[in-house]
Structures are given as C-alpha cells and as structure tokens.
Amino acid sequence: MIGARVRGLREERGISLSALARLAGIGKATLSGLENGTRNPTIETLYAVTAQLGVPLATVLAEPAATPTVHGAAVHATLLEVFADADATYELYRMRVAPGPGQLSPAHQPGVTEHITVFSGVLRAGPVDAPATAAAGGYLRWTSDVPHSYTAVGDEEVAASLLLRYPRA
Amino acid sequence: MIGARVRGLREERGISLSALARLAGIGKATLSGLENGTRNPTIETLYAVTAQLGVPLATVLAEPAATPTVHGAAVHATLLEVFADADATYELYRMRVAPGPGQLSPAHQPGVTEHITVFSGVLRAGPVDAPATAAAGGYLRWTSDVPHSYTAVGDEEVAASLLLRYPRA
DNA sequence: CGGGCCCGTTCCGTTTACGGAACGATGGTC
DNA sequence: GACCATCGTTCCGTAAACGGAACGGGCCCG
Numbered sequence: 001m002i003g004a005r006v007r008g009l010r011e012e013r014g015i016s017l018s019a020l021a022r023l024a025g026i027g028k029a030t031l032s033g034l035e036n037g038t039r040n041p042t043i044e045t046l047y048a049v050t051a052q053l054g055v056p057l058a059t060v061l062a063e064p065a066a067t068p069t070v071h072g073a074a075v076h077a078t079l080l081e082v083f084a085d086a087d088a089t090y091e092l093y094r095m096r097v098a099p100g101p102g103q104l105s106p107a108h109q110p111g112v113t114e115h116i117t118v119f120s121g122v123l124r125a126g127p128v129d130a131p132a133t134a135a136a137g138g139y140l141r142w143t144s145d146v147p148h149s150y151t152a153v154g155d156e157e158v159a160a161s162l163l164l165r166y167p168r169a
Numbered sequence: 170m171i172g173a174r175v176r177g178l179r180e181e182r183g184i185s186l187s188a189l190a191r192l193a194g195i196g197k198a199t200l201s202g203l204e205n206g207t208r209n210p211t212i213e214t215l216y217a218v219t220a221q222l223g224v225p226l227a228t229v230l231a232e233p234a235a236t237p238t239v240h241g242a243a244v245h246a247t248l249l250e251v252f253a254d255a256d257a258t259y260e261l262y263r264m265r266v267a268p269g270p271g272q273l274s275p276a277h278q279p280g281v282t283e284h285i286t287v288f289s290g291v292l293r294a295g296p297v298d299a300p301a302t303a304a305a306g307g308y309l310r311w312t313s314d315v316p317h318s319y320t321a322v323g324d325e326e327v328a329a330s331l332l333l334r335y336p337r338a
Numbered sequence: 339c340g341g342g343c344c345c346g347t348t349c350c351g352t353t354t355a356c357g358g359a360a361c362g363a364t365g366g367t368c
Numbered sequence: 369g370a371c372c373a374t375c376g377t378t379c380c381g382t383a384a385a386c387g388g389a390a391c392g393g394g395c396c397c398g
Contacts, residue, residue: 016345016346017347018345018346019344021387026386027387028347029348029386029388032348033386035346036347040211040212040213040385042209042355042385042386043212043215043230045386057230058226090288092263092330117284117332120257137334165306187374187376190357197357197376198355198357198359199356201378202355202356204376208355211356211384211385214355
C-alpha cells in the first residue's frame with residue numbers, strides 16, 4: 001500500500017532502488033523491504049525517503065478514507081475542511097453536480113444553512129418549493145431544515161464549493 | 170515535535186495516557202516514549218494512536234507548509250484548491266484575520282471578484298470606500314479591481330473561507 | 339566467452355521499538 | 369492514618385527494523 005506508492009514515486013523519477021537508498025542514507029535492504037511491504041518502517045526511515053523524493057510524508061500515507069466523499073445520484077462532494085467553532089461547525093466541500101435529473105436531499109437539523117458558490121455550469125438548488133439559480137461566480141444560500149434539491153441546468157456539469165453550517169445545538 | 174502534538178490532542182480530549190494506550194492496543198511504555206520523543210515510532214504504532222484520536226496521520230506529522238500560504242499584517246490565508254474553468258480561474262482559501270488594525274490590499278485585475286463566508290468572529294471587508302460587515306455564517310462579495318480592506322471587528326480572530334474568481338482575460 | 343558494473347533481493351549480526359510488569363507519586367474514601 | 373485505584377515513567381526480555389555484505393540476474397564491452 002504505502003510501499004507501492006513509494007515505488008511508484010521512485011520509478012516516476014527513474015532512479016534505482018540502490019540509488020535512492022544511498023541518497024536517503026538508509027540500507028538497500030530497508031528500502032527493499034519498505035517497498036515490498038515486508039517491513040513496518042519507522043517515521044524516521046519513511047521521512048528520509050520521502051524527503052529525497054521531494055514529496056511531503058502525507059503523499060505516501062494513503063489515508064484510508066481520510067477525505068470522506070459523499071456520493072449521490074447526481075451530486076459528488078469531497079470534504080475539504082472542517083471548522084469547529086464555539087457557535088457552529090462548518091464543513092467545506094468541493095461539489096460536482098452531474099447533468100440530468102438532479103438530486104433530492106432530505107431536511108437537516110433545524111438551523112443548518114448551506115452556502116454554495118458556483119465555479120462553472122449553471123446550478124438550480126435550494127428548498128424544493130423555492131429553488132434558486134446561479135451561474136458561474138454566483139452564490140446561493142438557504143436554510144436546509146427542509147427537503148432541498150440540486151440540479152445542473154443544461155448539459156454541463158456543475159462545479160461549486162459547498163459550505164454547510166451546523167449551529168451548536 | 171510529533172510527540173508534543175500527540176500529547177496535545179490527547180489532553181484536549183481529556184483522556185489519560187494509560188487509557189489511550191489501552192484503546193489503541195499498544196503498551197503504555199510505547200505511548201510514553203512516543204510523547205516524550207525518546208522513541209522513533211513505526212507507522213503502525215503512530216496510526217493506532219491517531220486512529221483512536223480520530224485524526225488523520227497527517228495531523229501529527231508537522232509538515233513544513235506543503236500548501237502555499239499568504240501572510241500579511243493581519244490576514245493569513247492557506248490555498249485549499251484551484252479550479253481552472255473555461256471562463257475563469259477560482260482559488261479557494263482558508264483565511265484568518267487577526268484582531269487589530271486590519272489590512273489593505275491593492276486592486277486586482279479588472280473583473281476579479283472575492284467571495285467570503287465567515288466561520289467565526291465578525292469581519293468588515295470590501296472596497297475601501299464601501300466595506301460591508303458579516304458575522305459567523307455571513308457572506309460578503311465584491312469586485313476587487315479597486316483597493317480593498319479586511320478588518321476583524323472586536324477582539325476575536327476571524328475565520329472564513331475566501332474564494333477568488335479571476336475571469337479569463 | 340570472461341569481466342565488470344549495477345540492479346533488486348536475501349542473509350545476518352546489531353540496534354532498537356515493542357508490550358508487560360514493576361515502580362513511585364497522586365488523589366479519593368473510609 | 370491505612371487502603372485502593374489510577375496516573376505516567378522506568379526496567380527488561382522479546383520481536384523486529386536497521387545497515388552491511390553476500391547473492392543471483394541482466395546488461396554492456398572487449
């Protein structure tokens with residue numbers, strides 16, 4: 001898993017296992033075992049390798065579901081950041097809405113608001129009884145304690161940022 | 170360094186070293202040595218701990234600023250994502266504004282717009298001749314082809330997301 | 339073909355990270 | 369006071385990660 005990523009990065013750069021081990025100041029046996037997954041490396045060892053590869057440690061630490069994604073019929077969102085404040089918790093998503101029939105989302109807790117800034121395409125979203133439309137650069141905002149919908153207008157996929165605000169109960 | 174972060178996260182949660190070691194399925198000696206920096210833990214060990222703390226591994230691996238950050242007198246922004254569309258390029262930032270005198274920013278190219286959603290604190294920002302104010306959950310938007318300013322109102326630091334839209338020339 | 343070179347893996351002795359147990363310190367209860 | 373539970377550190381034998389050396393394989397060159 002992590003070994004495969006290291007090996008991939010090394011081969012991308014076209015350098016040999018022996019050479020990388022020498023550059024990183026570790027034994028060839030260590031690097032071989034790391035790449036093949038037969039060793040459980042220390043942070044220090046892994047850092048020596050990633051530093052030589054010029055990538056941050058996080059690159060090879062394939063977090064299993066580190067960035068949770070939400071899939072739906074038309075909507076696909078990736079969590080970029082969570083911010084927990086005294087008054088509310090914010091979740092910032094990168095959202096894509098595929099063209100077609102759109103997607104319905106059930107009501108959230110009372111007081112939850114959604115904030116969308118459209119990057120590209122045309123989005124029609126909001127409470128099912130009063131959706132609004134925004135094109136690239138536009139902004140939408142509604143209180144999502146009622147069922148709401150997301151629909152891409154036209155044939156183009158919509159890209160946008162979605163901010164969910166959950167007030168402290 | 171990394172030990173201090175683990176200790177900080179553990180104490181934030183108010184659980185003892187013994188309890189965390191038991192939950193993570195590792196020895197108390199191991200966790201003690203890890204927190205005090207007298208051991209060089211394996212990935213496996215560190216993962217067991219961070220998983221129990223509910224944070225990704227990257228949280229405790231003090232990466233030297235992998236993502237570019239913009240520092241100013243009062244504003245500190247971290248680039249989260251860049252989105253290049255046919256019509257415009259978007260840059261999404263995580264922004265903090267320190268309390269105090271605020272910060273002035275010169276005019277951008279014509280047509281550039283800024284979009285801010287405030288997470289916490291109260292922010293006063295916009296064109297210098299017509300700034301607007303937003304509290305937690307609020308949204309600001311202006312065309313930034315004129316000089317503009319950012320100021321935290323009150324003593325609390327402002328946290329927000331900043332979206333910059335650069336129309337294609 | 340033989341020799342030299344570098345490749346990646348395997349072997350092996352040393353170092354060290356590991357978990358369990360023992361330790362002294364602290365706080366609460368009777 | 370004695371007692372007990374839990375805290376975080378230290379001690380210690382074991383398991384394993386470490387680097388160096390040896391190994392087999394592939395390639396090039398004379």
